[in-house]
């Protein structure tokens with residue numbers, strides 16, 4: 001067969017039209033199959049681990065199949081070395097019942113194999129360079145880019161709903177590195193990746209984001225088995241003397257069930273990563289993403305990204321909730337509670353305070369609200385009113401911050417706030433270090449003639465010990481005390497006891513969350529005359545509060 005024949009040219013042109021040998025090989029060889037009486041041609045590839053293929057590559061590819069019986073007695077075989085130290089084991093079969101191959105025809109097959117060798121080598125090189133951008137260099141698994149590309153493809157096919165996405169990281173890799181050295185540490189991660197990859201089915205995916213973090217997409221019905229495997233995998237480390245030591249590997253895993261309505265491929269990484277983060281923080285091995293977790297993360301992101309701007313734009317405003325003397329109905333004070341007015345919506349503090357408390361940004365908000373409260377107080381005084389004391393919440397997180405007292409003092413000074421006009425509300429803590437800071441904080445404020453109030457007393461960590469050592473002005477009984485469904489004699493004894501002790505220590509007592517007349521009567525009977533709660537009013541904007549102040553009283 002002349003190599004410059006048209007059919008041979010067409011074979012080469014077709015093969016060269018794609019980097020994917022398997023995609024075009026059948027069509028290319030069809031050009032020559034008739035002349036060569038070809039029944040089948042396969043290649044078995046074995047490429048050892050190398051820089052571009054850290055896990056190596058093994059597999060058989062069918063280059064041509066005539067789908068007709070072959071003469072198994074007359075086999076053509078040839079082994080070709082690949083540029084990267086591997087082997088391609090080519091095998092061709094002739095159609096059954098046809099004449100045996102001549103010398104020339106066998107030479108033609110040699111040339112065909114050479115063409116495959118060049119084609120494969122050339123495109124593998126290009127592929128390797130392309131792939132190295134989408135592949136983790138250590139394990140050869142897809143990196144985030146490679147993983148997302150594949151996931152994106154599956155998403156377009158709309159075939160995700162039978163799968164779950166996992167995000168996991170190996171536990172104890174830093175200890176492994178210390179024990180065996182960095183190189184062995186890397187080898188262990190490689191072996192781990194390898195063994196996991198082998199445990200997956202063809203349609204499942206594994207990605208290596210770097211370090212000890214991995215992602216996977218596995219069939220829903222195999223989730224449990226895989227989680228079991230992730231919890232306990234064993235690989236061998238080689239010590240210097242060549243001794244093999246078993247290393248047990250566990251992982252912390254976040255899981256997300258998939259469906260085809262996800263907003264984008266990135267959800268397959270970030271979704272389970274949210275659950276993973278929570279699992280890690282709580283020290284549990286596996287956690288599944290819930291809607292609540294997802295929403296919290298989204299909200300956290302929004303709050304963190306927009307807080308600074310919102311603060312400057314004046315989106316945070318103080319609301320005021322009156323404190324009332326239940327016996328007389330008189331307004332005796334107010335708590336200043338923060339609201340975020342975002343796009344015309346009033347966002348309650350539960351949606352953003354806990355998020356801001358994770359960083360020091362909460363102090364900026366607290367001082368901003370304190371400033372507003374001091375400004376209002378000063379304006380009311382200037383207008384000739386007799387305002388009631390305001391209490392402002394200062395987060396526990398602020399208490400240990402350097403310079404916080406100075407900032408509070410400066411604010412009081414700037415607005416000419418006098419003793420008792422503005423109180424600072426804080427909640428107690430069980431943390432020893434914070435508790436010491438808190439004591440120091442209360443003492444220093446006391447020395448500056450600034451009163452403090454202990455918020456949420458009895459809800460968690462508060463203790464009488466704190467009252468013994470702290471010069472606090474006021475104690476706020478938490479609403480959980482009067483608000484649970486089976487109030488019993490014991491509650492009466494406890495609340496009565498708190499009220500009595502506080503009174504004898506010279507501390508004022510107020511109960512929050514008073515919603516009903518019965519609760520008010522119950523508290524008054526026990527000697528607590530002050531309350532804050534929906535029975536009187538909800539927190540309200542400044543203007544509404546001013547009109548309450550003008551009236552000064554609630555009807556009893």
Ligand code: C2E
Nearest residue numbers: 337338348349353366369393394395513514515532533534
């Ligand atoms: P808190 O300091 O314990 O404030 C009392 C909360 O109870 C307020 O919720 C108030 O609206 C609510 N409340 C008052 N009376 C009743 C009632 O009768 N029934 C019920 N169910 N609730 C009542 P709010 O305003 O949503 O604030 C929640 C928490 O957010 C506050 O709890 C406080 O811990 C925090 N917070 C609010 N503003 C600030 C602030 O400027 N700085 C800091 N650090 N925390 C703030």
Ligand code: CA
Nearest residue numbers: 335393425455
């Ligand atoms: Ca409070």
Ligand code: CA
Nearest residue numbers: 455456476512
């Ligand atoms: Ca409270």
